[in-house]
Amino acid sequence: MADFDIIIVGCGPGGAVAARTSQILGLNSIIIERGMNPGDKNVSGCALSPKLWRDFDIMEQMNLPHRIAKMVTIHFVGEDNIEKTSISFSPPSSDQMAYKKSMEFLTVNVYRSDFDQWLAQLAVKEGATLKTSSLMVDLLRDNHKNLKGIILEDGTEITGKMILGADGVLSTVAKVSGLREKWRPDQLAWMVHYDYMGTKDKIDRVIGTNALHYWYSATFPVGYTFFNLEGFHVGLGGILSMANKNYDPQLLLNKLLNVEGVKRQIELIGGEPREYQAHMFPMITDWENIYTDNILLIGDAAGIACPLEAEGVYYAMLSGQIAAQVAAKAIEKGNFSKNFLKLYDIALRNSHIGEEFQIGPPISKFVQDLAFNYEAGKWIVPFFNDTLYGMCNVADAHVTNARLLESRISPYFSDFFKALSEDISPMVDKILMEKPTKGSFLIENIMGKIGSKVLPILARYLAQKSMNYHPGTLKYIVENFLVPFYQARPKHYPYKKFLYKNRLEDLGNLTDVD
Amino acid sequence: MINYKKLIFRAGTPDNFISVIIEKCKGCRKCEIICPMDLWKIIDKKAHLNEDYKELCLECGHCYSICEHDAIIFHYPKGGTGVIYKHG
Numbered sequence: 001m002a003d004f005d006i007i008i009v010g011c012g013p014g015g016a017v018a019a020r021t022s023q024i025l026g027l028n029s030i031i032i033e034r035g036m037n038p039g040d041k042n043v044s045g046c047a048l049s050p051k052l053w054r055d056f057d058i059m060e061q062m063n064l065p066h067r068i069a070k071m072v073t074i075h076f077v078g079e080d081n082i083e084k085t086s087i088s089f090s091p092p093s094s095d096q097m098a099y100k101k102s103m104e105f106l107t108v109n110v111y112r113s114d115f116d117q118w119l120a121q122l123a124v125k126e127g128a129t130l131k132t133s134s135l136m137v138d139l140l141r142d143n144h145k146n147l148k149g150i151i152l153e154d155g156t157e158i159t160g161k162m163i164l165g166a167d168g169v170l171s172t173v174a175k176v177s178g179l180r181e182k183w184r185p186d187q188l189a190w191m192v193h194y195d196y197m198g199t200k201d202k203i204d205r206v207i208g209t210n211a212l213h214y215w216y217s218a219t220f221p222v223g224y225t226f227f228n229l230e231g232f233h234v235g236l237g238g239i240l241s242m243a244n245k246n247y248d249p250q251l252l253l254n255k256l257l258n259v260e261g262v263k264r265q266i267e268l269i270g271g272e273p274r275e276y277q278a279h280m281f282p283m284i285t286d287w288e289n290i291y292t293d294n295i296l297l298i299g300d301a302a303g304i305a306c307p308l309e310a311e312g313v314y315y316a317m318l319s320g321q322i323a324a325q326v327a328a329k330a331i332e333k334g335n336f337s338k339n340f341l342k343l344y345d346i347a348l349r350n351s352h353i354g355e356e357f358q359i360g361p362p363i364s365k366f367v368q369d370l371a372f373n374y375e376a377g378k379w380i381v382p383f384f385n386d387t388l389y390g391m392c393n394v395a396d397a398h399v400t401n402a403r404l405l406e407s408r409i410s411p412y413f414s415d416f417f418k419a420l421s422e423d424i425s426p427m428v429d430k431i432l433m434e435k436p437t438k439g440s441f442l443i444e445n446i447m448g449k450i451g452s453k454v455l456p457i458l459a460r461y462l463a464q465k466s467m468n469y470h471p472g473t474l475k476y477i478v479e480n481f482l483v484p485f486y487q488a489r490p491k492h493y494p495y496k497k498f499l500y501k502n503r504l505e506d507l508g509n510l511t512d513v514d
Numbered sequence: 515m516i517n518y519k520k521l522i523f524r525a526g527t528p529d530n531f532i533s534v535i536i537e538k539c540k541g542c543r544k545c546e547i548i549c550p551m552d553l554w555k556i557i558d559k560k561a562h563l564n565e566d567y568k569e570l571c572l573e574c575g576h577c578y579s580i581c582e583h584d585a586i587i588f589h590y591p592k593g594g595t596g597v598i599y600k601h602g
Contacts, residue, residue: 035594039599041599042602113602133594134593135590169575172590182578185580185582194516194518275523275601277599278576280579
């Protein structure tokens, strides 16, 4: 007789939701957390997305210190570390595809110390056992090598039928179960940041609800200043494999802190550095090896995090919920085999997580090439800025500006077309492939396969040509690329209805695999 | 320059949780570069960990993950000890 039905290792958002779901499904669960309190070991930007409110009823009860972000600003910083231009956006004014919460805000910013503890309490309220200050070190097996439970560092043995590994990016469960030793450096992002203390009043006045700022630069990978109720994070992240003496986390963080706009935000708020934090998150293109006999991995431990925005909380919570449902099915059927637990993978593929990962590889390449690699900022920042300048400056007559525009930005065409064909077009191809048409087939093959070779050459040719022969170039691009592209696109993308809609009973539809 | 070493919070005394297999270390300096607390130094082409690391390490695992020679062994410190993020 096992002590528990389900043992969950790690009490982050994924573990807590898994425990709560298990309890609601009538199972007895325990969460093992190495921190003294849930959240002690966790770091994030912690900008919670509206998806949480769409998919988790509990979010309506959340009453934690928070700041609602209704606008995001992306600042573009040049090689001289001075901001050149910026763009901002807010929720849409009218959009029949949007749901209510997504119209109200972009994110809700909270601290993980508050959020993780709140979620843990919800699990405990449903009857889950929470064991803190406890480190799981190994799996417990019987003489026949069958999994019986886990072993803690002090030798305590806890027995259970299913084990859910929600123990983060350096998952011990993944390691000791043989699912994964460790990720490669190109599959991981590092993150370092300072938490600053500020007063609510000052942040209200300086920032208000424009509480998300990205700093896109030619000298450091994308940085962020994210504002909470009475504090904010200033930091950045990069890919581990890119590390070299110029791609050093501290060096890059100091560059971000020296950007005039960042210094101004800190100074106006009167922010005082309060805490220094570092963490890793997975940047994988697709998950693999996330289940085996008696074991499922959740959230960061499984590599399930948004490959574009590095959002992790939602993905951890949803995978935690699905994992608990699958574990409950396994217990009900008395079948804990890897073969049966494939159901977890199927359920994930049919959820919004699977939807996000449909274009994992091209998204990952896009982010690595254009966001984590600050070399790209050396052309993107001036290209974007000089285009705006060329259209709007008052240094010359407007007709002259208009005529000069193409010459002004043509030095960046080569890089732009290279990025278009290598980073953007493959992503667009994948998006269009959902509903293949003659047009998307054409685009996929011309733009994606041949285009990636031909376009940079063509772009260079056009760029050179446009230096002394400009009138035809833009027309050529518009007529030959943009117009066909626009005409070829499928006219309507249905808002995909998923088999798994986050209702507990939905899993019933997916249980036919055994 | 912010004195980041003053901006960390901790609990208890961890046991040893990081070690180096000197024979495997190629002295590539990746751990030295990637550590956000500057806890690694390369001496005579081998990685050496700061003696005070148990009081300073943020448990991010950057060093362990970046080492392609598997020269760094890392496991989490004893439960209830090590870094605490109050505003993570």
